[in-house]
Amino acid sequence: MSAQPDGHRPVNRFAADDSDVIVVIGSGAGGGTLANELCQRGAKVVLIEAGRHHQPEDFINDEWASLNQLAWLDARTTSGSWRIAREFPNLPAWTCKTVGGTTVHWAGCCPRFKEWEFRIRSEHGCIDGVSLLDWPIGLSDLEPYYDKAEDRLGVTRTNGIPAPPANNNFKVMGNGAKRVGYTGVSTGRMAFNTVPRDGRPATIQDGFNYQGDKQRAHWSTLTSEIPKAERTGRLDLRPESMAIRIDHDDFGKVTGVVYVDAEGNLRRQEARVVCVACNAIETARLLLNSASSLFPDGLANSSGQVGRNYMRHVTGAVFATFDKPVRMYRGETMAGIVTDESRNDPGRGFVGGYYMQLHSLGPSFLATFLRPSAWGRDFAQIMERYGYMAGMWLVGEDMPQENNRVTLNRDVLDQFGQPVPNVHVDDHPNDTAMREHAYAAGESVYAAVGALRTFRVSPYPTSHNLGTARMSARPEDGVVNEFGRAHDVPNLFVSDGSVMTTGAAANPTLTIVALALRQAEYIEQQLKAGAL
Amino acid sequence: MYPHDALPDDVYARVAEKLAEAAREDSGVARTIEAGVSALNGGRPFAELSADEQLKALKGLEGSDFFEFVRSTAVVEVYSDQRTWHLVGYEGPSFDKGGYINRGFNDLDWLPDPEAAS
Numbered sequence: 001m002s003a004q005p006d007g008h009r010p011v012n013r014f015a016a017d018d019s020d021v022i023v024v025i026g027s028g029a030g031g032g033t034l035a036n037e038l039c040q041r042g043a044k045v046v047l048i049e050a051g052r053h054h055q056p057e058d059f060i061n062d063e064w065a066s067l068n069q070l071a072w073l074d075a076r077t078t079s080g081s082w083r084i085a086r087e088f089p090n091l092p093a094w095t096c097k098t099v100g101g102t103t104v105h106w107a108g109c110c111p112r113f114k115e116w117e118f119r120i121r122s123e124h125g126c127i128d129g130v131s132l133l134d135w136p137i138g139l140s141d142l143e144p145y146y147d148k149a150e151d152r153l154g155v156t157r158t159n160g161i162p163a164p165p166a167n168n169n170f171k172v173m174g175n176g177a178k179r180v181g182y183t184g185v186s187t188g189r190m191a192f193n194t195v196p197r198d199g200r201p202a203t204i205q206d207g208f209n210y211q212g213d214k215q216r217a218h219w220s221t222l223t224s225e226i227p228k229a230e231r232t233g234r235l236d237l238r239p240e241s242m243a244i245r246i247d248h249d250d251f252g253k254v255t256g257v258v259y260v261d262a263e264g265n266l267r268r269q270e271a272r273v274v275c276v277a278c279n280a281i282e283t284a285r286l287l288l289n290s291a292s293s294l295f296p297d298g299l300a301n302s303s304g305q306v307g308r309n310y311m312r313h314v315t316g317a318v319f320a321t322f323d324k325p326v327r328m329y330r331g332e333t334m335a336g337i338v339t340d341e342s343r344n345d346p347g348r349g350f351v352g353g354y355y356m357q358l359h360s361l362g363p364s365f366l367a368t369f370l371r372p373s374a375w376g377r378d379f380a381q382i383m384e385r386y387g388y389m390a391g392m393w394l395v396g397e398d399m400p401q402e403n404n405r406v407t408l409n410r411d412v413l414d415q416f417g418q419p420v421p422n423v424h425v426d427d428h429p430n431d432t433a434m435r436e437h438a439y440a441a442g443e444s445v446y447a448a449v450g451a452l453r454t455f456r457v458s459p460y461p462t463s464h465n466l467g468t469a470r471m472s473a474r475p476e477d478g479v480v481n482e483f484g485r486a487h488d489v490p491n492l493f494v495s496d497g498s499v500m501t502t503g504a505a506a507n508p509t510l511t512i513v514a515l516a517l518r519q520a521e522y523i524e525q526q527l528k529a530g531a532l
Numbered sequence: 533m534y535p536h537d538a539l540p541d542d543v544y545a546r547v548a549e550k551l552a553e554a555a556r557e558d559s560g561v562a563r564t565i566e567a568g569v570s571a572l573n574g575g576r577p578f579a580e581l582s583a584d585e586q587l588k589a590l591k592g593l594e595g596s597d598f599f600e601f602v603r604s605t606a607v608v609e610v611y612s613d614q615r616t617w618h619l620v621g622y623e624g625p626s627f628d629k630g631g632y633i634n635r636g637f638n639d640l641d642w643l644p645d646p647e648a649a650s
Contacts, residue, residue: 061625064612166645167637174646185646204631214627324642329622331637363622367534367611375533375603376587383611384536387621449643 013236014046016269021046021236022523023257023271025243025286028101029512030496031277032221033152036229037520043527045229046236046269048259050278051098053239056223059104059212063364066211070105072097075420076281077409082425083458087372092423093312094461095279099239100222102279102463107209107334108191108218109357109507110155112146115139116344117352117397117504123344124351129428130399131309135501136473136482145514153191153219153513154198162194163187167205167331170358172322172390176445177338177356184339188357191509192218192332200224207360209333241267244418246274246290246299246492254299254492260416273523273532275484277495277516280310280465284406284498285421287469287479300469300486305479307407309400309467310423311503314431315459316394317359318442319370320451321385328360328390341396341441342505350433353505354396356442361391369460382455390446394438395464396505399428406468435459464508469498483522484515491532495519533590533603534610538619547609551602561601568598 014021024035027049035047051072060066067073072095078085084092096102116123118139121132150158157163164187166174177185192213193202203217216223229235240262247268248254256270276283284307290299298306336358343353361369363386371379404426408419443454472478475487484499486492495516497508504511526532536543555562572578572589581589593599610616617624626632638645 061627062612064608163647165638166647168640171638171640171643171646175643178646187647203633204627205633205637206626206631208626215631324640325621326640327621327636330626330632330635363617363620364608364612367607373600373603375607377535380534380536383534384620 012238014044016267018044019255019270020044020272021270022273022275023048023269024275024277024495025257026101026277026279026282026496027099027221027226027237028096028277028279028496029103029106029221029509030516031275032100032103032225033513034275034277034495034516034520035235036225037517038523039229039232039234041520041524042234043524044234046238046271047226048241048243048257048269049099049101049237049239050242051096051239053099053237054212056212056214056216059214061208061211061214063211063362070096070098070212075412075414077412077420077422078424079422080404080424080426082427084425084461087458088461091461093281093465094463095281095465098222099226099237100220103220103509104212104222105210105463106191106218106220106509107332109334109337110150110153110189110191110510111337111339111342111355111506113139113142113504113506113511114342117502120352120397120502124346127351127399127430129401130430131402132400133470133472133477133501136471141482142511142514142518145518146510148517149510149513153510154193155510156188156190156192156194158189161197164190164194164332164335167335168326169328169331169360169390170336172326172449173336173338173356173358173392173445176447176449179448180444182338182340184337186337187335188337190332190335198224203332205331207329207331207333242416243278243286244289244416246276246286248292248294248299248489252294252489254489273491273493275493275495279496280468280498281406281421281423283494283496284468285408288408289418295488300479300488300492302488303476303478305470305477307468308402308405309470310404310406310425310465311398311400311467311500312425312462313464313503314354314394314396314398314434314438315462316435316439317391317457318394318439318446318454319366319389319391319457320446320454321382322388322390322450323452325387326390327387329362333360334358334393338445341438348437350430350437351399352397352430352434354394354434354438355505356438356445357393357395359391359393370455370457372458392442392445394435394442395507396434396438397503398431400467400470400502401426401428464497464503466497466500466503466508469494470501471499472501484519493519493523533606536616536619539615543610543613543615546613547606550605550609554605564597564601568593568596568602571598
């Protein structure tokens, strides 16, 4: 249960020794959706969340203040040749630590995976330095759950929901894209309301998508899944609770979760089933920190794959200045997409596809990210053109690599005395080739509508973190099976983007939700069959 | 470091205040700043240099801990200041003004709606 307005923390709904509950760790896209779906199906769920239970009215229309309110800023370290290790060494990812997880700052882009994106390895065979593997499932397995997920999220252009209107920033990107010959140009499939729906109002085009939606027009687990779960009377939400270990018995079944509560007390919750959904960096860290004599390399890690194959998408951004005003910050931040490059065409010099998506930043973040470390009069003059600037984000499939991985950094401990995660990434030549292609394509789009200058922005900490507990048909190739069930531990599940065998070009949230809905159905069947 | 001629000096004075605050809270930061300031004043006092000479002196310290601390503080402070927002054409918080649904989210008039255009 959540904290009450009078500040008194209610007692937990379920007892610490209630071994009948399902414990879900993490309340974002995977965990929040799974918790609700399990509650709807009659299960008792304890939802453990490291962050506070902020409400939309608490969100802040100011980039740095909001980052400090919502972002996961606990200690992390980085290594590898990626620019993040130099430019933002302690912020490898921009994820959220709050009830609702990273759905709270999600702009809402909802592309589905394409059929070929589930089997990149079969399409292309081995690629040097890449640990590609086909998913154990295909698009047809996921389609019914994509349908449900789109209905649940209220995705525009599905289920009769009107398309988002074109905003200023989209008029620039969209016209440029059409002039260079792209045809997959639209305001996109977006998880925010264009009309009132599901008890939430329509957007007022207030921007600030990455700062939490005060209007509640955007779907998030905070404003949709978790309140619905609470109404069943079967959800026990425990905010400000940091899971630090998952326990197991002598037979290798998990029995409970040890966490530190809001007052700093060490607590333990018994569990019949444990589902880990902490976002790929923390999910891997928690499994690794749960090592024991039975699981010396980390829980569910007999394959050695926990933490490996970390993917974050090939990203980048292009901004451009014009001689007429744009005011890119007005309206829904990412309501625009160009889909033409999300195709499988190795003739371009790389495997996999990418999207161009609408994107804007306020002056505070733009000044930090446009050219990290830049200063001086030239830079100040670029910033003075802010109102005349348009922006797009580039997001494409990156290659899984065995050594792009999350490990424990035992030299740095967090506030709970736990080793922090180190995130190591080396760009693969395929990633670099895709990024260069995408930059050039983005620049040509803006050139077609008269850009005065264009700016290639290097990847900054993003919110897409995938692959660190990947699905595999064979236990030796990955961590979980097609339902997210650990190969090594029958009553342990992974329920977030960590399970993605490959990342596709699509923003991951819709797929994470679809997988969570599929997993909930499977868990219910297994419980009924007495298999859990 | 981020010179905007139209901004009042107070915007930059606030950066200095922020640095002083950080120095008070952390003796390591204080030592870094002291060392950097003495380096800047190594020849003639920094304040007496011409703008070009000041720029040259700053460039000489680029990459140092002092420089990076001052730069990263300045970039956040200067571009989070409402006076800078006004100067560069940014309107700041929008929710309490009703968003932009009736305030020009789509008022760009030099290009058509791309989906409506054929």
